[in-house]
Amino acid sequence: MYCTICGSMLEFKSIDKEGDIPFCRDCNKLFFPKVNLAMIAILTNMKNQICLINQKGSNEYKVLIAGYIKSRETLEECVKREILEEVGIDIIQCDYLNSHYYEKSDVLMVGYHALTKQYDFKIDDNELDNANWYDPSDAIGRIREGSIAYLLVEQYLNVLKIKNV
Numbered sequence: 001m002y003c004t005i006c007g008s009m010l011e012f013k014s015i016d017k018e019g020d021i022p023f024c025r026d027c028n029k030l031f032f033p034k035v036n037l038a039m040i041a042i043l044t045n046m047k048n049q050i051c052l053i054n055q056k057g058s059n060e061y062k063v064l065i066a067g068y069i070k071s072r073e074t075l076e077e078c079v080k081r082e083i084l085e086e087v088g089i090d091i092i093q094c095d096y097l098n099s100h101y102y103e104k105s106d107v108l109m110v111g112y113h114a115l116t117k118q119y120d121f122k123i124d125d126n127e128l129d130n131a132n133w134y135d136p137s138d139a140i141g142r143i144r145e146g147s148i149a150y151l152l153v154e155q156y157l158n159v160l161k162i163k164n165v
């Protein structure tokens, strides 16, 4: 492994509790592991209905809106941008729910709950076949069991139960 700044060969430096971390002596810089980040969002309207989408050509199960974080973007900005791009909806609130590591793509999926006052979709025809609102109890059956979207919707249903909605 080489330093991405000066090209010197990296050594390992023992850091308390972190273990051995690649280190460049010339730049005095530690190279912590880089993590790929994406967000996945449960978008709901004021009636607690959940937005599920079908990506182009994948009609068997429905999914939640998700996307990779762009460079210099925050997770919350990504949630707002992806929802606007994919279904043309402006959100008024965005709260963290949970995160899941997705091994197949080596990405950490960060789950959010996003809220909107809008109901009409303006979908991106290049990416989506459709988008619709579903009552929470109906939504869960349309998502592949065991997927990250499923886990998030399950968690959201528990939140509603606790709040007695």
Ligand SMILES: [Zn+2]
Pocket (backbone or CB within 6 Å): 003, 004, 005, 006, 007, 008, 024, 025, 026, 027, 028
């Ligand atoms: Zn260096």
